[in-house]
Each structure stands twice: as C-alpha cells, then as structure tokens.
Amino acid sequence: MNQITNEVSNAVRILRETVPLVHNITNYVTVNDCANALLAIGASPIMADDIAEAADISAISSALVLNIGTLNQRTIASMLAAGKKANELGIPVVFDPVGAGASKLRNDATREILKQVKITVLRGNISEVSFVAGLNVSTKGVDASEADGGNDAVAIAKAVAEQLGCTAAITGAVDVISDGKRVIKIHNGHPMLSKVTGTGCMTSALVGAYAGALRDGLTASVAGVVSMGIAGELAYEAAGQTGTGSFHIAVINALGRLDSELMEKRAKLDEA
Amino acid sequence: MNQITNEVSNAVRILRETVPLVHNITNYVTVNDCANALLAIGASPIMADDIAEAADISAISSALVLNIGTLNQRTIASMLAAGKKANELGIPVVFDPVGAGASKLRNDATREILKQVKITVLRGNISEVSFVAGLNVSTKGVDASEADGGNDAVAIAKAVAEQLGCTAAITGAVDVISDGKRVIKIHNGHPMLSKVTGTGCMTSALVGAYAGALRDGLTASVAGVVSMGIAGELAYEAAGQTGTGSFHIAVINALGRLDSELMEKRAKLDEA
Amino acid sequence: MNQITNEVSNAVRILRETVPLVHNITNYVTVNDCANALLAIGASPIMADDIAEAADISAISSALVLNIGTLNQRTIASMLAAGKKANELGIPVVFDPVGAGASKLRNDATREILKQVKITVLRGNISEVSFVAGLNVSTKGVDASEADGGNDAVAIAKAVAEQLGCTAAITGAVDVISDGKRVIKIHNGHPMLSKVTGTGCMTSALVGAYAGALRDGLTASVAGVVSMGIAGELAYEAAGQTGTGSFHIAVINALGRLDSELMEKRAKLDEA
Numbered sequence: 001m002n003q004i005t006n007e008v009s010n011a012v013r014i015l016r017e018t019v020p021l022v023h024n025i026t027n028y029v030t031v032n033d034c035a036n037a038l039l040a041i042g043a044s045p046i047m048a049d050d051i052a053e054a055a056d057i058s059a060i061s062s063a064l065v066l067n068i069g070t071l072n073q074r075t076i077a078s079m080l081a082a083g084k085k086a087n088e089l090g091i092p093v094v095f096d097p098v099g100a101g102a103s104k105l106r107n108d109a110t111r112e113i114l115k116q117v118k119i120t121v122l123r124g125n126i127s128e129v130s131f132v133a134g135l136n137v138s139t140k141g142v143d144a145s146e147a148d149g150g151n152d153a154v155a156i157a158k159a160v161a162e163q164l165g166c167t168a169a170i171t172g173a174v175d176v177i178s179d180g181k182r183v184i185k186i187h188n189g190h191p192m193l194s195k196v197t198g199t200g201c202m203t204s205a206l207v208g209a210y211a212g213a214l215r216d217g218l219t220a221s222v223a224g225v226v227s228m229g230i231a232g233e234l235a236y237e238a239a240g241q242t243g244t245g246s247f248h249i250a251v252i253n254a255l256g257r258l259d260s261e262l263m264e265k266r267a268k269l270d271e272a
Numbered sequence: 273m274n275q276i277t278n279e280v281s282n283a284v285r286i287l288r289e290t291v292p293l294v295h296n297i298t299n300y301v302t303v304n305d306c307a308n309a310l311l312a313i314g315a316s317p318i319m320a321d322d323i324a325e326a327a328d329i330s331a332i333s334s335a336l337v338l339n340i341g342t343l344n345q346r347t348i349a350s351m352l353a354a355g356k357k358a359n360e361l362g363i364p365v366v367f368d369p370v371g372a373g374a375s376k377l378r379n380d381a382t383r384e385i386l387k388q389v390k391i392t393v394l395r396g397n398i399s400e401v402s403f404v405a406g407l408n409v410s411t412k413g414v415d416a417s418e419a420d421g422g423n424d425a426v427a428i429a430k431a432v433a434e435q436l437g438c439t440a441a442i443t444g445a446v447d448v449i450s451d452g453k454r455v456i457k458i459h460n461g462h463p464m465l466s467k468v469t470g471t472g473c474m475t476s477a478l479v480g481a482y483a484g485a486l487r488d489g490l491t492a493s494v495a496g497v498v499s500m501g502i503a504g505e506l507a508y509e510a511a512g513q514t515g516t517g518s519f520h521i522a523v524i525n526a527l528g529r530l531d532s533e534l535m536e537k538r539a540k541l542d543e544a
Numbered sequence: 545m546n547q548i549t550n551e552v553s554n555a556v557r558i559l560r561e562t563v564p565l566v567h568n569i570t571n572y573v574t575v576n577d578c579a580n581a582l583l584a585i586g587a588s589p590i591m592a593d594d595i596a597e598a599a600d601i602s603a604i605s606s607a608l609v610l611n612i613g614t615l616n617q618r619t620i621a622s623m624l625a626a627g628k629k630a631n632e633l634g635i636p637v638v639f640d641p642v643g644a645g646a647s648k649l650r651n652d653a654t655r656e657i658l659k660q661v662k663i664t665v666l667r668g669n670i671s672e673v674s675f676v677a678g679l680n681v682s683t684k685g686v687d688a689s690e691a692d693g694g695n696d697a698v699a700i701a702k703a704v705a706e707q708l709g710c711t712a713a714i715t716g717a718v719d720v721i722s723d724g725k726r727v728i729k730i731h732n733g734h735p736m737l738s739k740v741t742g743t744g745c746m747t748s749a750l751v752g753a754y755a756g757a758l759r760d761g762l763t764a765s766v767a768g769v770v771s772m773g774i775a776g777e778l779a780y781e782a783a784g785q786t787g788t789g790s791f792h793i794a795v796i797n798a799l800g801r802l803d804s805e806l807m808e809k810r811a812k813l814d815e816a
Contacts, residue, residue, distance in 0.1 A: 307574075
C-alpha cells in the first residue's frame with residue numbers, strides 16, 4: 001500500500017469518528033444529493049444561503065463548500081460573507097466553480113470569490129479549472145476532451161495550486177490532484193457517473209467533509225474524489241444494468257458502505 | 273386498541289378520502305421529498321413562496337406548512353403573509369423551525385412567525401422545540417441527547433403547547449406530542465430515518481396533510497408522526513440492508529401503502 | 545407504422561446523436577428530476593436563473609424551457625430575458641405554465657411571457673392550457689375532468705396553437721397535441737405518473753430536448769410526451785407494484801432505454 005492510499009484509508013475512519021458539520025452554499029439542482037451523500041459518508045450537512053446568516057452558519061461548521069451551479073446575486077454575496085468568516089476562523093473552504101467560463105456572471109463570481117476568499121480546495125472538471133487557471137496563470141489552450149488526466153491536467157493542477165496556494169482537484173476519466181508539490185492521479189470511477197446530475201457537486205461536498213475532519217486539503221481532496229470513484233464502481237456493479245435512476249440511488253448506498261478496508265482494497269492511486 | 277390508535281386509524285382513511293391541498297413554503301433541500309411524501313399519503317402538494325402569491329395560494333389550500341430550513345429574507349415575508357391569510361380563513365398552519373437556535377436569522381424569523389401567526393402545530397426535534405420554549409416559557413437547560421422522549425420532552429411539549437395554544441410535536445427516538453392537556457408518546461420509527469435528509473421535513477408535511485383533512489392538531493400530529501415512523505420501519509424491512517439511498521425510496525413506497533389496517537397493526541402509541 | 549410514429553422513432557435517434565444543451569429556468573421542486581431525465585434521454589441540462597446570465601446561457605443552448613412552478617419576481621424577469629434572447633437567435637422555447645389560473649402572479653406571469661416571448665411549444669394539463677386559451681381565444685367553459693383527450697381538448701389545443709402560432713401539448717389520460725393544423729392523440733402513459741411530482745415538468749424538459757435536436761415543435765412535442773408515456777409504462781412494469789418511490793426511479797431508468805425500436809413498438813399515436 002502506497003503512502004497516499006494509507007492516508008485515505010485513515011481519512012474515512014477519521015471522518016466517521018469526527019462527524020463534521022459541513023456548510024453548503026450550493027445549487028438547488030443537486031442539493032438533496034449533496035445532503036444525502038454527506039450523511040452517507042458520515043458527515044452532517046447544513047444548507048444556509050441568506051446573507052443574514054451565512055457567516056454565522058459557517059462559524060459553527062467544520063468546513064464550507066461553495067458551489068456556483070445556480071448562483072444568483074443574492075447567494076454570491078452570501079458566499080463571500082461565509083468564505084471570509086471561514087478564513088477568519090481557519091475553517092477549510094472548498095470551491096466548485098460549476099460552469100465557470102459559460103457566462104460573464106459565473107466568471108465574475110469566480111474571480112471575486114478567489115479574490116476575497118482564500119480557498120483550501122478547488123474542485124472542478126478540466127474546463128472549469130482551466131478557466132480559473134486562465135484568470136491567474138498563463139496556460140496554453142486546453143481541449144477538455146483531450147487533456148483528461150494527461151500532461152495538461154497535471155500542469156494546470158500544479159499551476160493553479162501554486163498560484164492560489166490551494167489544492168486543485170481536476171476530475172475526469174482520470175482525476176488529477178495537486179497541492180503544487182505532490183501530484184496524485186486517481187484511476188477509480190465509472191463513466192455512468194457522468195450520466196447522473198450532481199456527482200461532481202457531491203464530490204465537492206465529500207471533499208468538504210474530509211477537509212473538515214482532516215484539516216488537510218490534499219488528503220481531503222484525494223479521499224473525497226476516490227470515495228465518489230469507488231462508490232461509482234460499486235453502484236455500477238449493483239445497479240448499472242438497471243439504469244441511471246437505480247445507479248444514482250446505488251451511489252448513495254455505496255457511500256454509506258465505504259470504510260478503510262474498502263478504500264485499501266479498491267483505491268487506485270498513484271503519485272507522480 | 274386505545275383511543276388515540278383508533279383516531280389515527282380513522283385519520284389515514286379520512287385523509288385519503290379528502291385529498292387535501294397542502295401549501296408548503298419550505299426549503300429547497302428536501303422539497304421534492306415533501307411533494308412525493310404528500311402524494312404518497314394521498315394529499316396534493318403545492319409549493320409557492322413569492323410574496324405576490326403566497327397568501328392567494330394559502331387561501332385555496334386545506335393546510336399551510338412553514339419550514340425555515342433554507343429561509344431567506346424574501347421567503348420569511350412570504351411565510352408571514354401566507355400564515356396571516358391562513359389564520360384569517362381558519363386554515364391550519366404547521367410550523368417546522370428547522371435549525372432554530374443555530375443563527376440569529378433563524379431565531380428572529382421563528383420569533384416573528386410565532387408573533388404574527390397563530391400556529392396549529394409546532395413540529396421539531398427537542399433542540400428546536402426547546403429553543404421555541406425558551407422564547408416563551410422558562411425551562412431548565414435541556415440536553416437534546418438526554419431528553420429524548422423523557423420527562424424533559426414531556427414538560428417542554430406541554431409548556432410550549434400551553435403557551436402557544438397549539439399542539440407541540442417533539443420527534444426523536446421516542447416522539448412526544450401534546451396539546452397542553454393530552455400527552456401521547458410514539459414508539460415507532462427507525463434510527464436509519466436520521467441518516468436520510470428530509471425525514472423531519474416530510475413528517476411536518478404529513479402533519480399538514482392530516483391537519484388539512486381532520487382540522488384537529490393533536491390527532492393530525494400523532495397521525496403524521498406515526499405515519500413516518502411506520503414508513504421508516506417498513507422501509508428498513510424492505511431496503512435497510514441495501515443502504516440509505518434505497519431506504520429513502522422505500523420510505524416513499526411505504527407511505528403509499530399506509531392504511532387503517534397497517535396503522536392499527538403497527539402503531540405503538542401510549543397516552544400518559 | 546403511421547407517419548407520426550416514424551417521425552418520433554427518428555426523433556429519439558437524432559436526439560441521442562445531437563446531445564442538445566437544454567437551458568431550464570424551472571422550479572426547485574422537480575429540477576433534479578428534470579436534469580436526470582434530460583441526461584437519460586441523451587441531452588445535456590443547464591439550469592441558470594439569474595437575470596445577469598439568463599440570456600447568456602440561452603444563447604449557448606439548443607433549447608430553452610420556462611417552467612413557472614415556483615416562480616418569483618426575480619426569476620420571471622430572467623424568463624423574459626432568456627426568452628427574448630432565444631427568440632432573437634431562433635432557439636426553440638418550451639413554456640410550461642404550471643398552476644396557471646391558481647394565482648394572480650401566475651396569471652400575470654403567463655400573460656407577460658406570452659406577450660414578450662414567442663413560444664414554440666406550450667405544454668400543460670387541460671386546466672393550464674385552458675387558462676392560456678382564455679387569455680387569447682374565446683372558449684366554452686371546460687371541465688378538466690371531463691375534457692381529457694376529448695373534443696374540448698382538441699378544440700382548445702387547436703385554438704391555442706393557432707392564436708399563439710405554436711404547438712400546444714395538452715397532457716392527460718389521453719394527450720392531445722396540435723400545431724393548429726395537425727392533431728395527434730397519444731394513448732401511452734400510466735396513471736401512476738400522476739402520483740409522482742415532476743412528471744409534467746420532466747415531460748416539458750424532454751420536449752425541450754427534442755425541440756433543440758429537431759427544430760420542429762410538433763414532432764418534438766409528440767416525441768417528448770410519448771417518451772414520458774412509454775417510460776411510465778415500462779416503469780410500472782418494472783416497479784409499479786413496489787410503490788411510487790421505486791416507480792419514480794424506474795421512470796429515469798426507462799428514459800435511458802428509449803430508442804427507435806422501443807418507440808416504434810410501443811408508441812400509440814393517432815392522427816385525426
């Protein structure tokens with residue numbers, strides 16, 4: 001067992017012992033799945049997005065997850081307030097820039113969040129993380145369909161991580177995670193995960209849960225991403241043939257079964 | 273069969289005959305489950321939270337359910353408008369103070385709703401109902417983990433019910449329901465219900481459905497809480513071993529199967 | 545095989561080849577189901593409802609779906625902005641006037657959307673479409689319970705379609721679809737579809753996906769409605785006895801299985 005596998009195996013045990021409270025300011029499309037995924041992995045979810053309470057709720061939480069999937073001007077302000085409070089108190093912040101690059105509002109919100117809030121983990125697909133990279137670093141053009149887990153993804157993850165002083169987690173067929181120094185590739189998961197809405201959002205929520213329990217962005221990111229990857233594999237075995245509806249439910253079932261033994265047995269991690 | 277069991281056995285039959293329209297101003301985390309739970313039990317759900325229609329929708333409904341799980345300043349105003357219209361028309365109002373005590377916004381909203389709206393049923397966990405009690409009555413300190421169904425829960429339920437002139441329903445491992453005079457304890461349910469988000473919200477919605485059909489807060493509360501309890505037991509038998517995702521779906525399946533016979537056979541109620 | 549059956553059989557193939565991006569400004573009750581239904585049928589969903597990005601997101605989409613199920617004053621403005629941009633760019637617009645007739649806000653919003661946005665498809669139940677008809681044409685009184693698929697539904701569908709220059713899709717036990725010239729009746733579906741929230745919303749989303757792929761409102765409407773009808777039949781066969789929770793999941797499973805062969809085999813369409 002390599003070092004990182006050992007770390008994530010410990011992580012799931014620590015998470016289940018800790019039961020971190022995870023504050024989510026997230027989208028209304030997948031929020032129910034995020035809450036149930038958090039409960040299944042052993043965390044406790046709280047959703048609160050009004051400016052009058054966002055900072056207060058962050059202050060009592062172990063981690064904050066910001067997801068701009070259905071952002072609006074009201075919730076952007078709440079994300080900033082919650083993020084700044086989390087920074088003040090040393091609470092880890094996971095940022096999922098859903099659809100960054102797709103509209104000026106998303107681009108501006110992403111820029112503003114990164115300017116005002118120090119994030120612990122940036123979790124997105126290669127297109128979203130590349131957009132963030134373009135805000136901060138000079139990269140060559142990236143074709144999301146070609147760069148999956150390849151050299152471009154590694155370069156982008158490292159560059160963004162260094163620039164923002166965070167862990168960057170690029171999820172795709174092969175996931176690439178870097179804190180600017182270490183680079184981990186994850187070979188778990190199943191293509192059917194992309195046929196259910198919210199698997200990315202749930203992954204970010206899980207990373208938040210691990211970050212709240214571990215206070216270490218890199219291990220939290222690997223643990224969160226590999227948890228969803230293994231859950232996808234188990235779900236496909238259990239229900240993939242039946243369809244995406246049943247697979248979706250089986251993902252939640254599988255998250256509830258994850259433990260150190262399953263992590264050690266199934267995690268396919270390599271560190272460059 | 274004791275009196276209250278007889279009452280809830282009749283309640284489910286009356287609900288299914290009545291098909292009450294239940295107006296929910298509720299959170300976006302669990303709203304889909306609330307709608308499907310209402311349909312399964314035999315009611316008809318409507319969700320509407322804009323101030324320009326909240327009172328109009330309440331006026332055509334049989335019951336109103338207010339849930340502050342993801343409250344914001346816009347929806348608090350709508351809750352007040354809907355609640356006052358329901359009061360004017362004699363339509364029962366169920367209030368679920370989700371997270372009361374966790375932020376100033378939730379505390380202020382709870383206080384304001386209780387000030388401006390006469391509620392029929394207050395449904396929450398012991399921590400939430402204790403917070404409400406603290407607003408209105410003097411209680412000794414309450415430890416949620418110790419007070420479950422015990423003497424404190426009974427005292428708090430009775431005190432809140434008397435102060436507010438409503439029925440108080442404290443849900444937990446043992447549920448305690450009181451209208452200030454009668455006190456009912458419910459021994460149904462399953463621990464896995466706490467591993468799925470929304471089972472509390474669904475319970476409040478079900479209480480709303482029964483209140484709309486029966487126009488009696490105490491019986492409605494017992495019927496709603498025992499319905500979710502029995503559904504949890506049936507769901508665990510059907511799918512508990514598979515995981516919380518499957519259990520969640522099985523809860524909806526079970527609510528659809530509830531009838532007077534199942535109520536009589538499975539309800540574990542005692543009246544102090 | 546009649547002409548329209550041939551058309552919808554081709555439609556599902558074209559949709560799966562095209563993978564249209566469908567922009568939804570919709571309600572928070574059923575939005576997760578809409579996203580998963582779109583993914584299952586082979587489309588790609590995007591939800592975005594802030595006025596600062598609604599038009600931008602429509603501009604990059606293949607179709608726009610407007611659903612007023614939980615409308616508010618903020619999202620009505622976004623619907624208008626998105627609809628006007630879609631019109632400018634020739635992107636099809638599906639309008640689902642959920643609850644039209646139930647409140648002044650819904651009535652005013654419906655009127656305003658129809659005034660400012662040229663819609664491609666109007667999809668609703670007979671009560672909702674009759675309300676729209678009343679805004680635009682003179683009809684005799686309609687009793688929703690009696691008019692299902694009968695002469696009134698045909699007359700209303702044709703009249704609304706002519707007045708608005710769109711396709712009108714009235715869904716019910718028998719669905720009636722008309723573009724003012726052709727009239728198609730659909731005899732697929734299952735009564736259990738009405739016991740799960742969101743099957744109407746999902747149908748509108750599916751119509752949007754087909755419209756984005758085909759650029760033909762009539763065929764898109766028939767294909768979307770018959771897809772949900774067949775999915776309901778398959779879901780009932782797979783899981784109907786278990787309950788509405790399992791049926792709900794089975795609907796998504798079935799949408800993922802739809803192909804030209806299933807369409808030809810199961811579609812029950814007749815053209816007057």
